Amino acid sequence: MGIADDAVEVRAHGWRTLAAVHGLIETALEKALQSRHGLSVVEYTVMDALDRQDGWHMRMRQLARAAALSNSATTRLVTRLEDRGLLTRVLCADDRRGIYTELTPAGAALLTEARPTHDAVLAEALDEAGATPELAPLVAALRDLAPQTLA
Amino acid sequence: MGIADDAVEVRAHGWRTLAAVHGLIETALEKALQSRHGLSVVEYTVMDALDRQDGWHMRMRQLARAAALSNSATTRLVTRLEDRGLLTRVLCADDRRGIYTELTPAGAALLTEARPTHDAVLAEALDEAGATPELAPLVAALRDLAPQTLA
């Protein structure tokens, strides 16, 4: 459940503030993406990374880094999405250790559908966090970093 | 394992950057606290919150908020630490639903022992994150927020 709608007890600055804002956003995104599109945050992150990779495939290891996940977690995550028909594994010819993954049309469609939700909830969560006095400075700093994706 | 020592693939700004920095710090803290003191980050967070609570006890619910955890996770976390003799549950007389928790001397001692590790690793992780170009702006912003705890 996490921090949610209630007042957050933030006692330390810096790292604690960062953790609080992170938790707040992640929880909000998790609930929204899960209920409306059946996706977790990491799943969305992986699909988004695949989509942005100029429409081309990525290796498991790259996906793992993009989502800050262990390789085992990546394996199982890709398996889940593959079972749902959202992406496919493609053996690559030049290095037979490597496995490429790419979005299926269904995956791309779901992603297109989920992206507005993601962006809206993110903006909303940031506004909410910004309303908490202890978190406001960090949120303001975040907006300065990337106004186009956060505003 | 997470992001760790390798270069992080940060494609989006803002939220992605926040997540990357958070993951980097949390992974570093987790490894250090776990290996040197047998504590996870949340366990340290809870004990630290208890210690800072002007030496007095806290209720489960407060702990849950301080660590951004669900109540069930808090219950089991407190149980773990109680089994290790680091804190104790104290029934409170005025409201018999409530349960206070407070550090034992052993818990306070372990915390005192772990705090330097925590602070040092945090500073180190921030330096490392600051060395990554995509993350540097956020790290700089973080330092501005609370130089006394982060520098």
Add this chain to the structure above:
DNA sequence: CTGCAATTAGTGTATGCGCAACTAGTGCAT
């Protein structure tokens, strides 16, 4: 060519989390 370290992905196992259901206790209305 052969052997061996390094790399990439997958599997078994244990741990920790959230959700939902449950118990116990409080406070208010009647």
Add this chain to the structure above:
DNA sequence: ATGCACTAGTTGCGCATACACTAATTGCAG
């Protein structure tokens, strides 16, 4: 005092993760 809504904490359960290990492949040293 009784009933009822509400709060605090705990427990059963399923799920996702990390760690340690294994299998397959590559590349390099000799």
